[in-house]
Amino acid sequence: MITTLLYSLTGLILFGMGIFTLFIHSHPLRKILAVNVMSTGVFLILIATAYTPLGQGNIDPVPHAMVLTGIVVSVSVTALALILACRVQETSNLNLLGKKRQGRIPEESSK
Amino acid sequence: MISPIVLPLTAGLLCFLFSHKTFTIALAAALANLLAVCFLTWQLLVFGPMRCHMGGWQPPLGITLRTDGPALLMLLMTAVTGLAITLYARGYFTYRIADPRHASRHQRQQRYFWPLWMLLLAGLNGLFLSNDIFNLYVTLELIGISAASLAALSGKPVSQLASFRYLMVSLLGSLTYLLGVVFLYKSYGVLDLDILQNITTSGPGMRAALALLSVGLLLKTALFPLHFWLPPAHANALAPVSAILSALVVKGSFFLLFRFWFEVFASIVTTPALSFMGALGAIAIFWGAIQAMRQQRLKLMVAYSTVSQLGYLFIAFPLARVDGDAQVWSIVIFMALAHACAKSAMFMAAGTVFLHLGHDRIKDLSGVRASLPITVFAYGIAAVSLMGLPPSGGFIAKWMLLTSSLVSTQWWWALVIITGSLLASIYVFRVMSRFFVIPEGFAFKKPEPLSPLLEWPALALALLSLLLGLVAPWPLYILATGSTFLAQIFPGGLP
Numbered sequence: 001m002i003t004t005l006l007y008s009l010t011g012l013i014l015f016g017m018g019i020f021t022l023f024i025h026s027h028p029l030r031k032i033l034a035v036n037v038m039s040t041g042v043f044l045i046l047i048a049t050a051y052t053p054l055g056q057g058n059i060d061p062v063p064h065a066m067v068l069t070g071i072v073v074s075v076s077v078t079a080l081a082l083i084l085a086c087r088v089q090e091t092s093n094l095n096l097l098g099k100k101r102q103g104r105i106p107e108e109s110s111k
Numbered sequence: 112m113i114s115p116i117v118l119p120l121t122a123g124l125l126c127f128l129f130s131h132k133t134f135t136i137a138l139a140a141a142l143a144n145l146l147a148v149c150f151l152t153w154q155l156l157v158f159g160p161m162r163c164h165m166g167g168w169q170p171p172l173g174i175t176l177r178t179d180g181p182a183l184l185m186l187l188m189t190a191v192t193g194l195a196i197t198l199y200a201r202g203y204f205t206y207r208i209a210d211p212r213h214a215s216r217h218q219r220q221q222r223y224f225w226p227l228w229m230l231l232l233a234g235l236n237g238l239f240l241s242n243d244i245f246n247l248y249v250t251l252e253l254i255g256i257s258a259a260s261l262a263a264l265s266g267k268p269v270s271q272l273a274s275f276r277y278l279m280v281s282l283l284g285s286l287t288y289l290l291g292v293v294f295l296y297k298s299y300g301v302l303d304l305d306i307l308q309n310i311t312t313s314g315p316g317m318r319a320a321l322a323l324l325s326v327g328l329l330l331k332t333a334l335f336p337l338h339f340w341l342p343p344a345h346a347n348a349l350a351p352v353s354a355i356l357s358a359l360v361v362k363g364s365f366f367l368l369f370r371f372w373f374e375v376f377a378s379i380v381t382t383p384a385l386s387f388m389g390a391l392g393a394i395a396i397f398w399g400a401i402q403a404m405r406q407q408r409l410k411l412m413v414a415y416s417t418v419s420q421l422g423y424l425f426i427a428f429p430l431a432r433v434d435g436d437a438q439v440w441s442i443v444i445f446m447a448l449a450h451a452c453a454k455s456a457m458f459m460a461a462g463t464v465f466l467h468l469g470h471d472r473i474k475d476l477s478g479v480r481a482s483l484p485i486t487v488f489a490y491g492i493a494a495v496s497l498m499g500l501p502p503s504g505g506f507i508a509k510w511m512l513l514t515s516s517l518v519s520t521q522w523w524w525a526l527v528i529i530t531g532s533l534l535a536s537i538y539v540f541r542v543m544s545r546f547f548v549i550p551e552g553f554a555f556k557k558p559e560p561l562s563p564l565l566e567w568p569a570l571a572l573a574l575l576s577l578l579l580g581l582v583a584p585w586p587l588y589i590l591a592t593g594s595t596f597l598a599q600i601f602p603g604g605l606p
Contacts, residue, residue, distance in 0.1 A: 018286075022283060038283075039289075042289050042290050045290070066245055077255075077256060077278070080256055080278065081275070081278055084259070084278060088275055
């Protein structure tokens with residue numbers, strides 16, 4: 001019981017940290033990492049629900065299946081988010097802060 | 112029953128394989144989807160609501176699909192609007208590819224549009240049919256991913272920025288939803304909606320789970336104050352994409368939210384919570400309308416109008432307690448149908464105007480009436496439905512809202528609805544009057560003929576939203592089929 005609680009609380013804290021970073025920081029990479037930390041927190045809680053002490057019955061397989069699905073989704077979303085973030089930086093002199101980038105003028109894209 | 116999911120999914124994958132026949136594949140899938148949904152409707156009317164256990168696995172473990180009145184109406188809405196959008200998108204891309212300056216860029220856009228649109232359609236159909244709370248999470252993510260990539264298609268820096276924000280918001284929403292699912296699974300150990308509905312008991316854990324699910328879905332539905340991402344993402348996308356996002360995608364998460372509040376967890380929803388949702392809806396109506404009046408660009412105005420119209424869907428929440436759930440279901444579903452038709456027609460019209468003039472600044476729209484009569488007509492009729500003038504679908508929905516707010520002696524909601532309609536007519540007519548003003552010395556140049564695919568789908572959808580008011584009993588009949596608590600749906604409400 002204590003083990004489950006410990007893992008669940010850690011998961012909740014990770015989720016909260018992720019949300020905090022997502023709101024506070026405006027850099028795209030940090031935002032993407034924050035979302036990943038959030039999803040790790042959720043997965044941790046899910047795995048913790050499956051825990052059964054040794055010798056007291058079988059482990060519940062459903063949360064594992066859910067976490068696997070969640071990981072697949074999270075990987076593909078991260079890939080898409082990274083591509084979009086790169087595109088925004090490449091094609092414009094806007095960075096994701098919505099301000100003009102300081103310093104060098106980005107070269108005109110060839111399209 | 113799985114065909115509305117499998118057909119678009121297969122078509123989406125085929126579009127990646129055969130990059131030359133994408134339109135044919137997509138059109139075939141959209142048509143087949145419509146046929147499949149019609150067949151399901153017939154089945155519903157004859158046999159009543161159905162359950163389908165995927166792969167033969169029974170509920171606590173397996174995934175269930177189900178059809179019932181509300182789900183089928185949403186499916187029908189998606190299929191019909193989707194077919195019109197498919198045709199419009201064909202015309203749109205053909206027109207843009209014909210322009211030699213950026214032909215290759217537009218060709219690339221078209222190549223990616225079709226598969227993404229088909230995947231989005233599969234996700235939406237899955238959302239409406241699914242009866243498993245985790246499977247719903249997967250469909251939400253499928254919708255989120257394909258919608259964000261569709262929004263980024265236009266390639267402009269602004270739209271890429273907007274769609275990055277859109278993706279982040281939609282991720283935040285679905286992760287919050289997932290946390291809610293985890294809470295539910297921790298307390299009950301089941302994922303099936305039917306079982307959950309039967310064993311739901313009030314308690315702090317349950318409330319927390321419902322709150323998390325709701326916040327996640329509200330983010331995706333863009334209710335005020337969580338609407339900040341919607342206008343830039345919807346207004347900067349390509350015209351067919353804006354129509355899809357505004358008409359269908361926000362409805363998906365809203366439908367889910369509504370189902371949770373009024374069916375699955377109805378026993379633990381409290382009156383203050385309902386009033387809170389209503390209040391947010393009322394603020395959304397005003398805020399969206401005021402912002403729409405201030406916009407300088409047509410597409411942004413239409414996007415803010417979506418924020419405003421979504422508010423009406425939430426006004427129905429506090430009216431449910433007094434009047435019974437039946438009324439609130441029919442109001443909300445009707446409002447969603449009318450808005451989907453009218454808003455997609457309006458975005459299509461805005462897109463055609465943009466193609467024709469090369470810009471969509473509201474103050475320079477003079478005289479469009481002379482060169483694009485059909486499009487302006489479509490815009491006008493869609494506007495009638497948005498304002499809620501009889502006999503449009505929007506009117507019926509607003510009429511039902513008004514009567515139930517007066518019957519339940521919550522007159523302040525009636526006030527909000529009437530003022531909201533007035534504001535809607537202001538922002539709609541601001542553009543309409545520009546269309547009709549022909550400035551002095553206006554050179555009538557013969558416009559190059561536009562493809563009928565650019566103008567007629569918008570008009571058809573607009574007329575559909577108008578006709579919805581005349582055939583109102585039919586959708587309500589489908590809605591009422593086989594659900595006991597909806598049996599007394601006809602008395603009252605209809606004018």
